[in-house]
Amino acid sequence: MDSWVRFNAQSQAKERIFRAAQYACTLLGYTLQKGGAGVEVLKMVKQLEAHMSLTRKLMRLGNSAEAVEAAKRAVHLSDSVLRLCLTVAHLNRAMYFACDNVLWAGKSGLLPQLDQDKWSQRSFRYYLFALILNLTRDAYEIRLLMEREARSSHSGSKATWTSSPSPSPLENNELSHSSLPSLPPTVLALLSQRLSRQFRVLVTVLRSNPPLLLDLLKNSCDVFIPLDRLGIYPTGQGFVGACGLVSSLLSILTIVHPWLKLKP
């Protein structure tokens, strides 16, 4: 009960729940349509989704300021790549929220002559840029951690070689014995061996860094939403709904367990 009260008090947490409910409605609408449900039910689901969307826009009315403040903080980061990615991502988010506010004014009747499609496209473009920058940041962090992991595992194997000199000639003989009957390795075999090694390092890195894994999954799911809405890679309502729902649930997880949030 106490944790629910604390959770509820955070505005962001409520917004995430409504986002999850909105994309659940999208997914539900798609499945009901495929299943041949009645027009009334479909209309109700669509109405509910539109109501959640408009209320979320209302809740987001002050978020431009927050995004600009986050960008100001990101300018002081020490790592140059992180500094660039995060600052520009936050600025793009601020522009997305500004376009979103204009859309709200249009949808709520304050600016009836607003070209809603144009502003909707604009807001999704800024959102896409912000997501691409977040994914770049995730890729950069993964690359750094993979290099570190590769270096530490390489130095670890070197240490075992030097610390135990006596069994090494035996191992060498065994290796040479086992390699004699095999065919000479082709380029493809070498490549696949390298790829599998990289993949193993990637899996190790991601498993030991749950915040990074969560952020990567979240951004990967989120990226399909603007890609579909802008028409760059149309996937359909069902897939968009599922992706939105998964990313909302993952972000609720990061709110409930703050240690799972990627820093900075």
Add this chain to the structure above:
Amino acid sequence: MESFINFTNQSQGRDRIFRTTQYACVLSKYLLRNSSARKELVVKLQSLESNMSSGRKLLRLGNTVNSIDAAKRTLQLSDPVLRLCLTMANLSRALYFTCDSLLWATNVGLVHGVDKERWSLNASRCYFLSLVMSLTRDVYTITQLMVQRTRDRQFQHKIDQHLNESPDVATVILPQLDAFVYLLIESLKSHPSVALDTLKNICDLFIPLDRLGLYRSNPGVVGFCGLISSILGIVSVLQPGLKIKP
């Protein structure tokens, strides 16, 4: 900027801003009702008000649990009058939020066959009860403060001084009433949180009074009172010292 972000991050802060906007729209609509040149603006104000109202209903969906939790906490207060008043206020607020959630579900189309008018009146009744309980608590707190003040020797000197130095007709005829009013004002000045809460509850009271038909005013009065109480609510969130405890 920092304080604005901290304020809006709190769910309650945002709700107060939306409420202020909602009642400002009600008041503006009433003031512009006879102006034919501003008909378009009135339509925009109407749509903004209904937008805010429906948005706030959705945002309030979890508040029943909050109120029940608050009632559990107030059940453990030591003072019996405070315990009764606050627990009753929180429980009736929980009922109000339940009626409100049902109305939201009906508006959105999730449930059918619900008598909207009846449940809207029920919600107003629960809200009215919670306000009456809150006002009872305010009156009790003020009475306690005044009694405390009369026992204070220093204050007794002050009050004698005040009665002697202003020889109006009223003070000669009704010295006790004048002393009472002076005592009341002094108590409220020394405890601004109680004064703020009392004023907020009195302003809020006009809304269900009008809705339930107990004291029919007009939408202008309702809008004005709602606006004042929302602004006072924002002040109490911005300055935590001005929030009444418990």
